[in-house]
Structure formats: structure tokens, C-alpha cells
Amino acid sequence: MRRPWGAGLAVAALLVLTVMDLAQHYDVPVAAVLALAIARALSLSLSWLRPRAAVAVSLVTTAVMAALTTPVSPSEPWPWGTTSAFGHSLVIAIAGARGLGRRELVGWWVATQALGVVALGLAPDRGSWPGLITMTVLSGVAVVVGDLLRSRAETNRRLVEQETISKAERAERERLQERARIARELHDVVAHHLSVVVVRADSAPHRLPDVPDAVREEFTGIANEARASLTEMRRVLRLLREPVEQPETGPQPGLDQVAELVESTRRAGADVRLVSDVPTGLDPAVELTAYRVVQEGLSNAVRHALHAPVEVAVRRTAGELEVIVQNEKPPRPVVPAPGSGHGLTGMRERVALVDGTVSTGPTPEGGYLVRAFIPVAEEVESADHGLGG
Known part of the structure; x- marks a missing residue:
């Protein structure tokens, strides 16, 4: 709760308004007025801390209030008084924003309407059927607002998590790029000179006339030592080019978790579909990328397009993996959520590390397309080729 004083003010205001509403418009004992007002305020105060319990307390309070109150005139609303309708709807909206799911909110809404129908069926002389409309509309709006606030909060949380992951991955990419640079330097300079030593030592007995046997053996020893150094160089290059295994708190995600990622994004309020069968069993680095x-x-x-339909496709073609994420044009203007701007750049860098390519940009229909091609052919140890000169 970011502003506790605002919540306290709302609870106090609801307490006072409930007392005034019951005392002026309904025939109810003073003690019952105070008890019902406190219960109404309690349900609102619980909505930030215990949303599910808050809705239950609010519904029970609303039912008891309808049972104990009798309108002073036919014009007064019953079974739902003004503070009952607004107070209960406010509790539903806050409970939704604090985490209650869409189905549960709809269930509470249905229970509220059923309670009103039962109340009018038991005491038709106290109210009328049109009196149920206010609660029906307000609580329905509360369900929609609560679900939208929950979806927005979950989306923002996911964006923050993504930003954190991106920062860690950028640091890891920088480290891997430095290791790759060192590997290139070793390959281009040291390995090249060792290869020259091998060639010259092997060819010296044939190029030079009258080479003594002792010198010939010395040249052979030099060539063998140089070859051994090249073998060690290849091992070092492989270590530099392969990521160092780090202790992980959990397994790295792969293509078998793409469907789960799509589903979790859909639960966050996005209209996203997986439109292809996702291949599995590929190289872990390719799957993670x-x-x-x-x-x-x-x-x-x-x-950038929260309410636009999004399609995700992961397909394996000849020698490469195609990854597509495409959204349609948003149905209405969207105010983009703040971001660092490094997401697409980091994605290109990650794909480049596995020799892939990424293209991004708007579509002619007004949407946006992200497409990546990642090689999936059998890995070839590049350090073993070309080191001999």
C-alpha cells in the first residue's frame, strides 16, 4: 500500500457515510447502525491486506444490512442502500487489484446478484426489482476495473523482471565478447606463428643440404613440440569460446517452456497465441536464445501494444530455427510503459553470439514484427580448422 493515509481516509469516509445513510433513510436501531458501519469500514480496510476475506466480510455485511433495515419511504433503495452498493463495489475493485483472479471476481459478482434476488423474494414489500440495477452495474464495473488493475500490475512486474534479467545478460555478453576477442587474438597471432614453426621445422631437412642426423632429430623435436603447443592452443580456444558453467539456482529455460511463457503473458492480460508446434531437443544455447x-x-x-493480438511462432527449417513474434495494430492508442530501450539491442547481441540474425520493424498493417533466424546445424569446432596455417 503506497499511500496508507489515503486508505485510512477512505475507510473513515465510508464509516461516516454509512452511519448517515442508515440513520436518515432506514428504520434501524442505533446500535445496529454503528455495528453495520464498523463492519462496512472493516471490509474496506481488509481489502488491501486480505482481499478474499474482505469481499466475504463485505458480502455478509451487505446481507445483514438488508435483513435489518427497512426503508423509511418507498423511494429509498432496498435491498442495497447507497453505501452498500458503493462500499461493496469498492471492496471488489480493490480486491481485484490486489490479486483476485477474474473468475473469482465474477463468482463474487454472481453471488452478490443472487443475494439481492433472494432478499427481494423474501421481502418484496420493502423494495422493487429496479433497485437491484445500481448494485448490478456498480459491482460489474468494479469487477472490470479490478481485473484491469491486476493485469496492469502483473505486466509492470514482468517488465521489471525483464529489465533485471536484461542487465545481467548484458554483463554476461560483455564478458563473453571479451573472451571471444582474446580467442581471436590467440588464433590470429600465436596459433599462426606456431603453425609456421611446424611447417618450417618439418621442411627444413628437405630444404637444407647435408643436414646432420642430430640436427634432423632436433628439427623433428621442434616440430613435435610445436604440434603439442597447437593442440593445447586448440583446447584453450575451445574453453574461451564456450561459456563457463556457472552455478545456477534453477535450470535455464528452453523451447519446451515457450508455451508456458505464452500462457503466463496471456494471464497478464495480453491477447497472445502460439501458432506453431515448438521444436525441442536442440542445442541448449540455441534453445535459450x-x-x-x-x-x-x-x-x-x-x-507498446497491450491490447493488440500477438502471434508467436517457432519453426525449424533446413539448418535454422525461425522465431517470430508479431503483434497487430493496437485497437486504440497506447501509452508505452517506460523501458530502458536496450531490450531489442540486447536481443540482437544474444542472437549474434550464436551466429544468428534478427530483424525488427513495423508491418504494413500497423503492427510490429520481430523475426530471428538461428543456425541449428551441428556445431563445428572452428578452433580445429585453420590453426595449421
């Missing part, structure tokens, strides 16, 4: 492309593409679509 493809997963991150989908993750960043969905994050970008949610940030």
Missing part, C-alpha cells in the same frame, strides 16, 4: 527472443518480443508487444 530462442526463448529469450520470444520473451523480449512479448515484453515489447505488451509494453
